[in-house]
Amino acid sequence: MGTRTNVHISIPKFKLQEDYQLNAPLASLGMVDVFNQDRVDLSGKSSVRVSTMLEALACLVGHWIDTKGVLLFLLVLLVTKYIRDLPSKNYPPGPFPLPFVGNMLNISIKDRIGSFKKFVETYGDVTTLDLGGGNRCVLLSGLRGFKEAFVEQADTFTDRPSYPLNDRLSRGLGLISSNGHMWRQQRRFALSTLKYFGVGKKTLETAILQESHFLCESFLAERGLPFNPEVVTNNAVANIVCTLVFGHRFKYNDHHFHHMLKCSEDVFQLPATFWGSMYNQFPTLLHYLPGRHQSAFINLGTIKQFIREEVEEHKEDRNPSNPRDYIDCYLEEIEKNQDGAAGFTEENLLYCVVDLFGAGTETTSKSLRWAMLYMAKYPDIQEKVQVEIDEVIGSARQPSMDDRAEMPYTYAVIHEIQRFGNIVPFTPPRVASKDTTVAGYLVPKVGVGSMDGGGDVVILLLEYMIN
Numbered sequence: 001m002g003t004r005t006n007v008h009i010s011i012p013k014f015k016l017q018e019d020y021q022l023n024a025p026l027a028s029l030g031m032v033d034v035f036n037q038d039r040v041d042l043s044g045k046s047s048v049r050v051s052t053m054l055e056a057l058a059c060l061v062g063h064w065i066d067t068k069g070v071l072l073f074l075l076v077l078l079v080t081k082y083i084r085d086l087p088s089k090n091y092p093p094g095p096f097p098l099p100f101v102g103n104m105l106n107i108s109i110k111d112r113i114g115s116f117k118k119f120v121e122t123y124g125d126v127t128t129l130d131l132g133g134g135n136r137c138v139l140l141s142g143l144r145g146f147k148e149a150f151v152e153q154a155d156t157f158t159d160r161p162s163y164p165l166n167d168r169l170s171r172g173l174g175l176i177s178s179n180g181h182m183w184r185q186q187r188r189f190a191l192s193t194l195k196y197f198g199v200g201k202k203t204l205e206t207a208i209l210q211e212s213h214f215l216c217e218s219f220l221a222e223r224g225l226p227f228n229p230e231v232v233t234n235n236a237v238a239n240i241v242c243t244l245v246f247g248h249r250f251k252y253n254d255h256h257f258h259h260m261l262k263c264s265e266d267v268f269q270l271p272a273t274f275w276g277s278m279y280n281q282f283p284t285l286l287h288y289l290p291g292r293h294q295s296a297f298i299n300l301g302t303i304k305q306f307i308r309e310e311v312e313e314h315k316e317d318r319n320p321s322n323p324r325d326y327i328d329c330y331l332e333e334i335e336k337n338q339d340g341a342a343g344f345t346e347e348n349l350l351y352c353v354v355d356l357f358g359a360g361t362e363t364t365s366k367s368l369r370w371a372m373l374y375m376a377k378y379p380d381i382q383e384k385v386q387v388e389i390d391e392v393i394g395s396a397r398q399p400s401m402d403d404r405a406e407m408p409y410t411y412a413v414i415h416e417i418q419r420f421g422n423i424v425p426f427t428p429p430r431v432a433s434k435d436t437t438v439a440g441y442l443v444p445k446v447g448v449g450s451m452d453g454g455g456d457v458v459i460l461l462l463e464y465m466i467n
């Protein structure tokens with residue numbers, strides 16, 4: 001025999017009661033004061049009635065879960081993720097990030113550098129920014145942070161992060177975006193080969209003097225009339241890279257080469273454009289949408305084809321015992337290097353040359369054009385430089401690196417131009433390969449070549465290094 005037990009049934013007082021007016025439908029089922037814990041009485045209800053009541057409740061609760069419940073559930077999830085993504089105590093300070101967009105609304109589209117300067121003024125030399133979607137960035141802006149991260153912990157900060165745009169453009173190859181063992185091997189090879197062909201030595205100085213002679217002749221041919229020096233200066237600077245990489249230069253009226261340089265500029269500028277940022281946020285969508293990124297992808301193909309043709313010509317007439325340039329040496333390395341992980345392949349050769357062009361041409365050419373502009377804008381300084389040139393070099397010979405020690409004023413002006421011109425305001429981002437600290441703040445590690453490890457991207461704001 002079962003024992004008689006009093007069961008106390010209570011239904012919690014939902015806020016729902018008011019919103020959905022449950023009292024009326026429940027009363028029609030014979031249940032009054034269901035939500036009043038003290039007065040509710042369910043005794044005497046037939047099983048049929050109770051089951052009808054439960055169905056009614058299930059129907060109402062089901063309706064509630066369909067709409068508000070799903071929204072509430074999502075909101076709880078988002079808030080949990082947001083709180084989890086909030087910087088811990090030991091992170092560098094920075095502006096408060098909003099859900100989804102992080103600090104993107106704090107960064108002006110028109111004056112990005114101005115916005116970064118404001119962060120530095122407010123939060124100091126080491127700042128955390130949320131670039132949206134929980135992707136954090138540590139902005140270094142002082143000499144102390146720079147030395148601590150990139151000199152004292154150089155081995156920890158060698159890797160670059162993986163971004164959809166970078167992955168699409170470089171596929172982890174080349175000199176700028178490669179990582180780990182491959183990057184070390186490619187960089188070591190590039191440095192030693194470029195040095196072998198005269199970088200930092202007299203050999204290259206001769207090629208530079210010859211090119212500057214052609215450039216001056218081309219300027220003189222304008223007979224003092226206004227002209228745009230951009231194309232010809234780009235051509236002259238790129239010719240130095242070409243001498244090292246292809247073993248020959250291109251004439252100033254070679255329009256095919258000019259087109260190649262334009263393509264290179266377009267590709268290298270893409271990451272800093274609106275379309276570049278959009279691609280990093282929505283790669284799948286942007287893959288199908290038209291925009292500047294699509295033309296840059298086509299232009300990258302054009303440059304690669306241009307370099308491929310040079311490589312094919314080199315293959316036909318190279319003499320392994322007498323390498324003429326970087327391509328000859330690289331082809332030789334592909335044949336003899338046994339280390340597969342070092343990445344000495346023809347595809348990687350194309351990307352390395354793309355990087356040498358992109359990194360070497362625009363930077364130097366832009367610096368020269370700033371120099372021309374500043375000399376025109378400050379004629380008194382131009383005059384002092386000219387006096388020093390006349391005194392030390394004269395007009396009967398070309399300058400040489402040996403003259404530098406005798407020309408402190410000109411030397412200082414060149415540095416001042418680079419400081420003012422500030423042509424690379426940020427370094428390309430890097431990531432830490434292990435958890436570490438910079439200026440006492442935590443910089444968490446990221447999985448090599450991946451943002452998935454949750455680490456931070458580190459960017460050096462060069463503006464503050466040089467000012």
Ligand code: HEM
Pocket residue numbers: 175176177187241355356359360361363364367423424426427428
């Ligand atoms: C005024 C001239 C130049 C400036 C201001 C400049 C500036 C820079 C900066 C800021 C970086 C990033 C460094 C980093 O992330 O740690 C860089 C990297 C690089 N630069 Fe230059 N550069 C100049 C000329 C050149 C030239 C002439 C070449 C080659 C012919 C070159 C090849 C490279 C390469 C290959 C990298 C990538 C290095 C790596 O990630 O391992 N640059 N440059």
